[in-house]
Amino acid sequence: MAQRPDTLDTALLMLELLRRIPRGRKITTSELHQQLKGAGFERDLRTIQRQLEILSEHFDIERDERSKPYGYRWLERAQGLALPQLTPQESLLLQLAEEHLKNLLPARLMRSMEGFFTQARRNLGDGPNTRLEREWPRKVRVVATSQPLLAPAIASGVLEAVSEALYANHWLDLDYRNAARQRRQARVMPLGLAQQGPRLYLVCRFEGFDNERSLALHRIGKAEVSTLAFERPRGFDLQRYDADGRFGFGEGRRIRLQFCIEHDAGFHLQETPLSKDQQVQDQGDGWLEITATVVDSAMLDWWLRGFGDAVRGVSRQAVPAEQH
Numbered sequence: 001m002a003q004r005p006d007t008l009d010t011a012l013l014m015l016e017l018l019r020r021i022p023r024g025r026k027i028t029t030s031e032l033h034q035q036l037k038g039a040g041f042e043r044d045l046r047t048i049q050r051q052l053e054i055l056s057e058h059f060d061i062e063r064d065e066r067s068k069p070y071g072y073r074w075l076e077r078a079q080g081l082a083l084p085q086l087t088p089q090e091s092l093l094l095q096l097a098e099e100h101l102k103n104l105l106p107a108r109l110m111r112s113m114e115g116f117f118t119q120a121r122r123n124l125g126d127g128p129n130t131r132l133e134r135e136w137p138r139k140v141r142v143v144a145t146s147q148p149l150l151a152p153a154i155a156s157g158v159l160e161a162v163s164e165a166l167y168a169n170h171w172l173d174l175d176y177r178n179a180a181r182q183r184r185q186a187r188v189m190p191l192g193l194a195q196q197g198p199r200l201y202l203v204c205r206f207e208g209f210d211n212e213r214s215l216a217l218h219r220i221g222k223a224e225v226s227t228l229a230f231e232r233p234r235g236f237d238l239q240r241y242d243a244d245g246r247f248g249f250g251e252g253r254r255i256r257l258q259f260c261i262e263h264d265a266g267f268h269l270q271e272t273p274l275s276k277d278q279q280v281q282d283q284g285d286g287w288l289e290i291t292a293t294v295v296d297s298a299m300l301d302w303w304l305r306g307f308g309d310a311v312r313g314v315s316r317q318a319v320p321a322e323q324h
Helices: 005-020 029-038 045-058 088-101 107-112 114-123 128-138 158-168 238-243 263-270 298-305
Strands: 061-064 071-074 170-177 183-196 199-206 213-216 220-229 250-262 279-282 287-297 311-318
Touching: 005 029, 005 045, 005 114, 029 045, 029 107, 029 114, 045 061, 088 114, 088 128, 107 114, 107 158, 158 170, 158 183, 158 199, 158 220, 183 213, 183 238, 250 263, 250 298, 263 279, 263 287, 287 298
Parallel strands: none
Antiparallel strands: 061 071, 170 183, 170 220, 183 199, 199 213, 250 287, 250 311, 279 287
C-alpha cells in the first residue's frame, strides 16, 4: 500500500524534532517551533506540542511540566536517535561559522540551525578526543586593519526583519534617521547586506527610485517586513556595488592616482598593491612614486590624509568610462 504524503511529512517532522532536542539543557516548544519554521516546516504550535507529547512517550525524552511552555531534553542515559553525529571537525566548522556568519545569514536560518550549533558546542566540550579541535578557535583570529571600534547597538528586531525581507524579496518598511539625525519613514527594496568592520549596512532602493543607497542598521529604529514581494533588479550586483567603492562613499568613478610616499610608510604597498596595474618607482631619495587605477572615494581621501607629511604630490586623472 502506497504511503500517504501526510504520513511521510509527519515522519520527517518527528525526525527533525528528535534531531533538535538537546541533551544537556531543555528546549521549549516555542523554540522548536521557531527552528522548524526557519527550516521550512510550516506547522502550528499545537501540532508541534502534540508531536512532542507522542515522542516523549516512546523515547527517553524528559518533559518538564513544572512551568509553561514545557521543556524537553534527552535523558542523560538515553542513546538518542541513531542518526549520524557531527564529527569533531564538523563541530569546529559550525562553531566558527556561527561566530563569523551570525550577522550575514538570514535570522530564520540561524534559528533553524540552533540545535546543530548547540550540538557542536557540546561535542567540543571536555572530551579527550576533541582537545585539538577545542583549542583551534584560540589559535586563529581575524584582526582589525584600523583602530578597533565597538559594534553599534542595533534596535531589537531590526536585523531579523531586514534579513527576512532580504531573504524573501519582500519590501521593508523602515523608521530611519540619517547621519544628520533627521528621521523619516520609508518603504525600501532590500538588495544586500554588508558588514564593514563592526557596522552592518543595508543596500536598498527607496520606493519610487531606481538608484541604490546604503543604510546603517544601527540608525534604523524600527523595521517591518511587508507582505508585498518584488522582483529583484537584474542589473544589480552587490559585488559590483562594492567594487565601485560605494561602501567607501564613492560613486564608482575610476581615476589614475599618482603620489609620492616615504619609503618606510609605503613599503607595504609593494606587498599589498592598490591595484593590479600599480607601478612603483624608487626615487632614490627615500621616497617612492606610486601610480595605480583606483575608485575615487572619501575613503581614499581619508587613507591618504592618514599618512600626513609622509605623502606628497597627489594627483588624480579621470579614467574614461570605456576603460573601466
